[in-house]
Amino acid sequence: MPAVFRSQPEPRERLLRQTEGTLFQNWMQRKHLSRFVLGWRPEHHSGLGLDAYVTATSPIRKYYDLITQRQIRATLGLEDPYTSGDIQELLQKLERPMGYVGKIQFRRNRYWLLKYLENRIGQKEEAIVLTKRNNGYQILLTEYMLECFMPQAGSISLKPEDVIRITIQNINPRNDVISVFMG
Numbered sequence: 798m799p800a801v802f803r804s805q806p807e808p809r810e811r812l813l814r815q816t817e818g819t820l821f822q823n824w825m826q827r828k829h830l831s832r833f834v835l836g837w838r839p840e841h842h843s844g845l846g847l848d849a850y851v852t853a854t855s856p857i858r859k860y861y862d863l864i865t866q867r868q869i870r871a872t873l874g875l876e877d878p879y880t881s882g883d884i885q886e887l888l889q890k891l892e893r894p895m896g897y898v899g900k901i902q903f904r905r906n907r908y909w910l911l912k913y914l915e916n917r918i919g920q921k922e923e924a925i926v927l928t929k930r931n932n933g934y935q936i937l938l939t940e941y942m943l944e945c946f947m948p949q950a951g952s953i954s955l956k957p958e959d960v961i962r963i964t965i966q967n968i969n970p971r972n973d974v975i976s977v978f979m980g
Contacts, residue, residue, distance in 0.1 A: 799881040804840035837884040911970035
């Protein structure tokens with residue numbers, strides 16, 4: 798029966814050949830993952846290693862899950878099923894608004910994480926260097942799985958995967974600002 802199936806193509810590049818790696822290696826592999834795709838028929842989901850995958854959580858949270866729940870009810874003979882064309886049309890109509898929902902959820906989570914970190918200004922935290930940028934580095938605060946920029950500190954040269962100690966200097970959750978410095 799057609800439903801809202803999630804699939805995921807293979808990663809654009811494989812950095813890890815085994816099932817485990819360091820936090821840095823796994824974080825960088827995540828950047829090479831392909832985006833999930835929604836469709837009316839089952840296709841392979843590489844991240845989960847499944848040939849078919851649907852979700853059916855709270856229909857209040859996700860309209861996609863309401864469609865799946867209606868299809869389950871139809872399988873039980875409780876209502877008429879959607880056709881593959883119906884589902885395809887719904888997916889097209891929902892693509893943009895659900896994209897906005899995803900962005901709002903990400904920003905909301907980041908806001909509350911930064912709000913929590915406001916109480917940690919002046920505190921030292923562990924971080925991993927992810928990449929070198931102009932005039933600084935992209936780092937990951939390991940305790941919070943939060944990426945941020947750290948300006949270059951003098952003549953110190955860091956490389957990806959270096960573990961460092963940083964100090965939280967300033968945070969403004971409303972403006973999505975976090976400032977850190979090395980030391």
